[in-house]
Amino acid sequence: MNQTDHVPDVSGPSSDPGHESAVRLTPTMIRLRAVVAAARFHGLELDIRDFAADPEEESPSPASLVRWLEEQGAVAKGMRIKWRYLVKMSNSPPIVLMFQDGSAALMVNADPGKGVVWLRDPLKGEAAAPVPVDELRLSKIWTGDILLIKRRRDQSEADAPINFSWLAKMVLREKRSLRDIAIASMTLSILQIFPPLIVMQVIDRVVNYKSMSTLISISGIIVVFSVYEVLLSYGRRELSMVLTTRVDSRISLHVFSRLVALPLEYFERQQAGNLLGRVMAIYKVRDFLTGKLMTTFLDLFTLVVILPFLFYLSSTLAWMTVAAAGCIGLIVVIFMGPVARVMGAQMQAERERSAVLYETVAGIRTLKTLALENMRKQIWDEATAVVIRWKLAVGRMSNWPQTLVMPLDMFINRGIILIGAYLALVNPSAVGVGGLVAFMMLGGRVASPLVGFARLLDDFNEVRTALGEAASVLNQPTETKALTTGMRPQIKGALSFEGVDFTYPGSTSKALNNVNFEIPAGTMLGLVGRSGSGKSTITRLLQGVSRSYTGYLKLDGVDLREINLTHLRRSFGVVLQDNFLFRGTIRENITAGRPGYTIDDVVRAARLAGAEEFIERMPAGYETFIEEGSTNISGGQRQRLAIARAVITDPKLMILDEATSALDPESEALVNANLERIGKGRTMVIVSHRLSSLVNCDQICVMDHGSVADIAPHDVLLERCDIYRTLWMQQNRHTEGKARTGSSSLIAEGE
Ligand SMILES: Nc1ncnc2c1ncn2[C@@H]1O[C@H](COP(=O)(O)OP(=O)(O)OP(=O)(O)O)[C@@H](O)[C@H]1O
Numbered sequence: 001m002n003q004t005d006h007v008p009d010v011s012g013p014s015s016d017p018g019h020e021s022a023v024r025l026t027p028t029m030i031r032l033r034a035v036v037a038a039a040r041f042h043g044l045e046l047d048i049r050d051f052a053a054d055p056e057e058e059s060p061s062p063a064s065l066v067r068w069l070e071e072q073g074a075v076a077k078g079m080r081i082k083w084r085y086l087v088k089m090s091n092s093p094p095i096v097l098m099f100q101d102g103s104a105a106l107m108v109n110a111d112p113g114k115g116v117v118w119l120r121d122p123l124k125g126e127a128a129a130p131v132p133v134d135e136l137r138l139s140k141i142w143t144g145d146i147l148l149i150k151r152r153r154d155q156s157e158a159d160a161p162i163n164f165s166w167l168a169k170m171v172l173r174e175k176r177s178l179r180d181i182a183i184a185s186m187t188l189s190i191l192q193i194f195p196p197l198i199v200m201q202v203i204d205r206v207v208n209y210k211s212m213s214t215l216i217s218i219s220g221i222i223v224v225f226s227v228y229e230v231l232l233s234y235g236r237r238e239l240s241m242v243l244t245t246r247v248d249s250r251i252s253l254h255v256f257s258r259l260v261a262l263p264l265e266y267f268e269r270q271q272a273g274n275l276l277g278r279v280m281a282i283y284k285v286r287d288f289l290t291g292k293l294m295t296t297f298l299d300l301f302t303l304v305v306i307l308p309f310l311f312y313l314s315s316t317l318a319w320m321t322v323a324a325a326g327c328i329g330l331i332v333v334i335f336m337g338p339v340a341r342v343m344g345a346q347m348q349a350e351r352e353r354s355a356v357l358y359e360t361v362a363g364i365r366t367l368k369t370l371a372l373e374n375m376r377k378q379i380w381d382e383a384t385a386v387v388i389r390w391k392l393a394v395g396r397m398s399n400w401p402q403t404l405v406m407p408l409d410m411f412i413n414r415g416i417i418l419i420g421a422y423l424a425l426v427n428p429s430a431v432g433v434g435g436l437v438a439f440m441m442l443g444g445r446v447a448s449p450l451v452g453f454a455r456l457l458d459d460f461n462e463v464r465t466a467l468g469e470a471a472s473v474l475n476q477p478t479e480t481k482a483l484t485t486g487m488r489p490q491i492k493g494a495l496s497f498e499g500v501d502f503t504y505p506g507s508t509s510k511a512l513n514n515v516n517f518e519i520p521a522g523t524m525l526g527l528v529g530r531s532g533s534g535k536s537t538i539t540r541l542l543q544g545v546s547r548s549y550t551g552y553l554k555l556d557g558v559d560l561r562e563i564n565l566t567h568l569r570r571s572f573g574v575v576l577q578d579n580f581l582f583r584g585t586i587r588e589n590i591t592a593g594r595p596g597y598t599i600d601d602v603v604r605a606a607r608l609a610g611a612e613e614f615i616e617r618m619p620a621g622y623e624t625f626i627e628e629g630s631t632n633i634s635g636g637q638r639q640r641l642a643i644a645r646a647v648i649t650d651p652k653l654m655i656l657d658e659a660t661s662a663l664d665p666e667s668e669a670l671v672n673a674n675l676e677r678i679g680k681g682r683t684m685v686i687v688s689h690r691l692s693s694l695v696n697c698d699q700i701c702v703m704d705h706g707s708v709a710d711i712a713p714h715d716v717l718l719e720r721c722d723i724y725r726t727l728w729m730q731q732n733r734h735t736e737g738k739a740r741t742g743s744s745s746l747i748a749e750g751e
């Protein structure tokens with residue numbers, strides 16, 4: 001179906017003669033547009049490019065659309081409903097109806113009286129008149145799936161600080177699972193009373209009076225209860241498993257999106273190994289909430305049920321049991337502080353050790369080339385020694401309470417029975433033999449919930465520390481707001497810096513000092529200057545990596561800080577000196593997983609970057625797999641792939657920060673020749689130490705100590721700018737000198 005006649009074409013996909021018309025959107029695109037339109041109704045601006053298509057799916061499924069919408073701050077729900085319910089949904093916000101061909105339409109209203117729903121073409125916008133469609137016509141194209149979208153009321157959820165109440169909310173959201181688990185546990189607790197009761201009956205009635213019929217009926221009851229107990233425990237385990245995994249996946253998603261929303265600046269200031277360790281601490285908290293905390297509370301139910309029963313059997317024995325269990329709890333509490341202290345030290349030591357491991361793996365290349373293995377081993381050994389020392393200390397420390405608790409435990413399990421037997425001898429009416437056995441069977445269960453409760457307080461400390469660790473990373477201010485709000489203007493590429501000052505956080509000197517210059521769209525701008533003069537800083541400000549500058553930095557006259565960050569970064573193509581390639585094929589690396597690029601686009605980008613020739617020489621061409629760390633391609637090849645990856649989106653602005661400095665002269669010449677072509681129709685900012693590659697730039701900006709020393713084309717600069725002339729002379733001495741002395745070129749080369 002073509003794009004101007006989408007919705008009315010409800011009689012079947014093939015009946016439209018304009019089907020193969022020139023402007024044609026894939027059904028997937030139509031479906032995405034429908035979702036975007038439905039979200040817009042709620043004031044949410046979505047960008048189709050944010051949708052990460054699942055390669056397994058032919059067209060986006062309601063589930064993956066829901067995932068996308070929730071990531072973008074909406075509440076969405078996909079469901080399958082019948083016509084008779086659909087037609088009743090009048091006066092609701094737009095609903096996305098999924099079509100069998102993979103496209104979709106928007107249902108804007110329904111009329112149960114007339115038996116029609118009103119559909120709007122998602123491609124036509126608000127102005128288009130909706131079309132009435134009846135059940136029969138709709139049933140030919142509709143899959144029965146709909147997607148409901150709502151704006152999230154507390155927009156802040158994605159940004160809410162991560163703390164106990166946040167986590168608890170995550171767990172408590174699973175109301176149904178929690179309720180079922182509680183019911184199962186309570187029933188189990190009650191069931192636990194029956195075996196001792198039955199044993200008591202067996203001893204008192206069957207053994208004493210030798211009654212066969214009672215034995216048979218009791219056996220029947222035992223079997224029934226046992227089956228119940230088995231089924232219920234199975235159910236409870238299953239439920240807690242489901243709960244844990246659900247909470248887990250939700251936490252994972254949140255933690256990850258929070259992590260990637262942190263500004264780049266934050267990562268630059270942190271040690272990666274340490275950072276990961278701290279983030280992972282969140283799982284300790286989850287373990288606690290869905291594990292120990294829950295079981296202990298459930299065990300407390302048991303206590304509530306068992307205690308009265310014990311008191312009913314014999315109050316004297318029951319008091320003794322409670323007192324002993326109380327002592328156990330007390331011992332645990334007393335040792336809690338000291339144990340927590342050594343445990344904290346152990347955790348710290350372990351973190352430091354894993355930082356060593358991480359750094360070693362990450363820097364293994366340098367380590368090997370410098371032959372530092374033995375030194376690292378020594379550092380590792382020392383870190384391990386510290387860990388072991390603390391581990392031992394923790395073991396010793398917790399051995400004490402365990403030892404002290406043992407006699408009390410024995411008293412509950414064995415001593416009580418002796419006392420009970422004595423009581424039975426002295427006063428047979430107080431407690432019978434059957435009652436004694438029943439007591440023995442249940443008494444042991446009193447201690448464990450109490451001890452568990454005491455331990456819980458202990459764990460609580462540890463978990464609070466773990467949560468603090470995770471929060472110290474995840475609760476940093478994120479870029480989320482800038483990434484999801486702000487203007488999305490059409491970008492042409494005119495740049496202006498007006499009195500821009502910038503100091504790196506934690507630094508005392510200005511990295512940029514009153515930078516002023518202006519270039520029209522389509523300019524090829526070279527940035528030169530000594531090392532540390534602020535060239536890379538300029539490119540960072542342009543990409544919105546650092547936003548705490550003062551003055552005005554305008555893109556097409558709009559202050560950069562008002563532009564949506566995602567939109568801004570998408571409008572840029574950036575190539576750095578050292579580019580990271582992901583594991584995957586060359587084609588995947590060039591598209592970088594962004595949807596909507598064909599192999600033709602990939603080839604075009606590769607050609608523009610001068611990469612086509614080497615890719616085609618590779619055994620599998622564009623499907624060649626790039627190993628982790630891009631070990632199977634050379635540095636220059638990697639660089640050209642990075643350039644291809646940047647140009648494939650046809651960005652209006654390109655930044656190349658020393659992008660060609662790792663290339664051999666031949667490939668550099670190739671890329672430089674292509675730069676002219678790449679630069680057509682876009683603004684380029686090229687940072688390079690090799691001035692010869694910037695000669696053809698429209699403007700060259702000379703940076704010095706964070707300020708602009710001059711900005712002009714090459715010839716003019718050579719005339720009037722001392723810094724530029726000096727740099728130029730230094731680099732081109734050998735070509736000029738060659739005529740005079742053959743040996744000076746060697747000196748120049750050595751620089
Ligand atoms: N992440 C950072 N944190 C703190 N200071 C920084 C950071 N990055 C750069 N600087 C400082 O800012 C100044 C400008 O650095 P910048 O990276 O812009 O220089 P550059 O001109 O790109 O140098 P080079 O040619 O060596 O790449 C330097 O003095 C540097 O020490």
Ligand SMILES: [Mg+2]
Binds near residue numbers: 535536537
């Ligand atoms: Mg730099």
